[in-house]
Amino acid sequence: MSRDRAGGAGAPDAFHPGALAVPAVRGLSPYVPGKPISELERELGISEIVKLASNENPHGPSPATLTAMRGALEAVWLYPDGSCHELKGALARHLGVTPECLSIGNGSNDLLMLLAEGFLSGECSAVYSQYGFAIYPLVIRATGAQAIEVPAQPRSAGMPFGHDLAAMAAAVRPDTRMLFVANPNNPTGTWAAAHELTRLLEALPASTLMVLDEAYFEYARERGLPDTLPWVIEHPNLVLLRTFSKAYGLAGARVGYAVSHPEIAEVLDRLRPAFNVNALAQAGAVAALADAQHMQRSVAVTMREQARLCEGLARLGLWFAPSAGNFVLVEVGARAPQLFQELLTRGIIVRPLANYALPDYLRISVGLPEHNDRLLAALRELRELCAPATTARAAPSATSAASATPATTAAATAARSATAR
Numbered sequence: 131m132s133r134d135r136a137g138g139a140g141a142p143d144a145f146h147p148g149a150l151a152v153p154a155v156r157g158l159s160p161y162v163p164g165k166p167i168s169e170l171e172r173e174l175g176i177s178e179i180v181k182l183a184s185n186e187n188p189h190g191p192s193p194a195t196l197t198a199m200r201g202a203l204e205a206v207w208l209y210p211d212g213s214c215h216e217l218k219g220a221l222a223r224h225l226g227v228t229p230e231c232l233s234i235g236n237g238s239n240d241l242l243m244l245l246a247e248g249f250l251s252g253e254c255s256a257v258y259s260q261y262g263f264a265i266y267p268l269v270i271r272a273t274g275a276q277a278i279e280v281p282a283q284p285r286s287a288g289m290p291f292g293h294d295l296a297a298m299a300a301a302v303r304p305d306t307r308m309l310f311v312a313n314p315n316n317p318t319g320t321w322a323a324a325h326e327l328t329r330l331l332e333a334l335p336a337s338t339l340m341v342l343d344e345a346y347f348e349y350a351r352e353r354g355l356p357d358t359l360p361w362v363i364e365h366p367n368l369v370l371l372r373t374f375s376k377a378y379g380l381a382g383a384r385v386g387y388a389v390s391h392p393e394i395a396e397v398l399d400r401l402r403p404a405f406n407v408n409a410l411a412q413a414g415a416v417a418a419l420a421d422a423q424h425m426q427r428s429v430a431v432t433m434r435e436q437a438r439l440c441e442g443l444a445r446l447g448l449w450f451a452p453s454a455g456n457f458v459l460v461e462v463g464a465r466a467p468q469l470f471q472e473l474l475t476r477g478i479i480v481r482p483l484a485n486y487a488l489p490d491y492l493r494i495s496v497g498l499p500e501h502n503d504r505l506l507a508a509l510r511e512l513r514e515l516c517a518p519a520t521t522a523r524a525a526p527s528a529t530s531a532a533s534a535t536p537a538t539t540a541a542a543t544a545a546r547s548a549t550a551r
Contacts, residue, residue, distance in 0.1 A: 154252075154274040161264055165479050176477050180504055182495040183481040185316065185346075185457045187379040189431070189498075191414060192424035195380070198417035199410045210409035217407075220416045221387060225359060230392040233399065236406045238345055238373040238386030241398065242269050245369065245388075248397045249307050249339060250275040256308040257301050259293040261318050261486055263343065266310045278306070282318075290451050291459070291488075292320035299333040309334065312343040314350050317483055317493040319453025324356040331365050339394070341369045345386075346455040348377035348425060352433040353454040359389060366391040374411075376456065377429050378418040383411035432456050436496045442506040448516060457495045459488075463517025466490050472515065476508050490517070 148156070167179045191199075211217075214234040222229045235241035242265055250256055252274035258266040260282040270277040280298045282291050293311060302309060311330070314321040322330075327342070334340055342358060344350070351357070362368050373386040385407055388398065418425065433456070440458060443450050449461040462469050466489060470482045481493040496502065509516065 152274070154271055158268055158271055161268060162485055165474075167479070170474060170477070170479060174475065174477075176475075179477045179479065180497060180501045181479045182497050182501060182505060183479040183493075184381070185376060185455065185493075185495045186381045187376060187428055187432070187456070188496075188501065189379060189424075189428035191379040191418060192421040194421045194424075195378075195414050195417040199383070199414040202410045202413035206409060208409070209405050210407065210412055212405050214407055214412055217385075217412045217416050220419045224419050225389065227359070227362075227389060228392070231362065231389050231395055233388040233390065233395045233402070234407050235386045235388070235402070236411075237375060237384040238343065238371045238388075239265055240384075240406060241371055241386055241388045242266070242341070242343075243272075244398045244401045245308065245339070245341060246270060246273050246275070247401050253305065254307040255303055255305050256310065257298055257306055258310040259298060259312075259315070261291050261315065261488065262293070262310060263312050263316050264485065270308075275307070276305075278303075289320045289322075291318040293322055295322055295326050295330045299330050302334060302338055304337075306338050308339045308341060310341045310343065312345070313355070314346050314353075314454035316345065316455065317457070317481070317486055317488070318451050318459050319455045319457060320451055321350060321353070321355055321454045324358075327358065328361070331361065331368060334367065336367055339367050339369055340365070341371065343371045345371065345373045345376055347372050348429050349433060349456050350454040352429055355454055362389050362391070366393075369394060374415050374418060377425050378415070379425075379428065380411065380414050380418065383408075383414050385411045385415045432496050435499060435502055438499075439494070439496055439502045439506070442502070443509075446506070446509055446513065446516065448509075457493055459483075460492050460494055461490055461517060462492055462515070463490050465515045465517075466492060469512055469515040472512050473505075473508055478505055478508055480505075 163184070165183060167181050170179055171177065217234060218229040218232045221232055233241060235244065246269035250270060250273040255276040255278050256270045257278045257280060259280050267277045267279065278301050280294060280301045283289055283294050285291060293315060298309060313327065331340055344358070358370060362370060369388055369390040371386065371388050375381040375384065375386065436453065436456065436458065440450060443458070443460060451459040453459065466482060470480060470492065473480055483491045483493055494505065
């Protein structure tokens with residue numbers, strides 16, 4: 131084969147092996163993760179960087195979890211337990227389910243891919259919301275299935291940019307095999323109340339799986355959102371996804387899990403790559419479950435900090451969506467890219483959202499108190515780059531959100547923000 135044939139640049143008959151990919155994959159754009167600290171250090175030559183871009187838990191895992199992971203290093207020359215037997219047993223006891231209902235993945239993203247591979251094809255469709263997690267359309271389209279994006283609620287709604295569950299139910303067709311709901315949603319932080327979710331579940335045909343993505347479940351409980359686990363028994367077409375990446379502080383280890391009808395779990399097990407969850411991750415997840423107090427403390431502190439961060443944003447006159455996660459969606463206006471870059475030069479990484487068709491917004495993860503203070507101070511210095519808010523919103527308290535509907539919660543928090551300004 132000639133050099134040109136092997137891929138010489140500019141040759142008229144250059145061979146492009148990427149063109150051999152199936153059409154559905156060639157049309158995809160890769161997921162773009164948040165900028166890592168090491169990359170910013172290389173680019174700008176600065177240190178003491180604060181990363182508020184990827185919704186990680188800045189408190190990290192518990193000391194007991196780290197000890198268990200270090201212990202697992204002693205046997206790292208062995209393949210991990212391919213069935214995740216110990217982790218499934220610990221999760222089953224923790225959740226009150228049978229191990230047959232559990233699927234373990236290399237993060238919950240792994241399970242999203244397996245669900246799509248197992249239940250979607252070119253003859254199917256799947257439904258998701260505008261501003262929903264960016265992975266949903268990727269895994270749908272990778273299978274050749276038709277991705278049906280349903281417009282989110284408007285900014286003026288009681289739950290701005292939240293899922294319109296009634297419209298999503300109406301979008302379901304006879305060929306729809308899957309519907310994705312993130313609760314709370316990333317990147318908006320918005321959520322649906324229990325009665326709205328159950329209404330959607332009851333409206334779906336048995337032939338449509340509802341994938342309820344609860345990556346931020348532990349944080350959402352602080353805002354009064356329900357534990358949906360009992361619903362799996364009542365609805366065999368419901369799949370719950372949760373993760374150890376957020377509240378448990380194991381983002382770098384990559385462990386997620388699904389709770390579903392055993393027949394769905396069996397399908398996922400057929401597709402699951404061998405040894406898909408490494409030994410250190412399994413050991414860490416088991417230890418994290420045994421040290422629930424550490425997770426609960428870090429979640430409580432983070433959600434208090436979220437409220438304080440929102441109060442600071444409101445004093446700056448910035449609009450933000452109500453959030454039941456460890457992050458906040460903030461409107462900063464048309465100069466958002468410039469503001470993002472200016473924050474970078476100050477060693478602060480946040481998440482721009484042009485890839486979500488939200489170019490005027492930034493997603494800010496809740497950091498440690500000193501991280502949040504540094505961010506707010508930088509925003510005060512850069513106020514000329516931020517658009518003033520028409521109606522800012524403060525975070526709902528855990529007690530008020532427990533009994534409030536999304537609409538009443540948003541209305542109350544808007545009033546609180548107006549007072550704060």
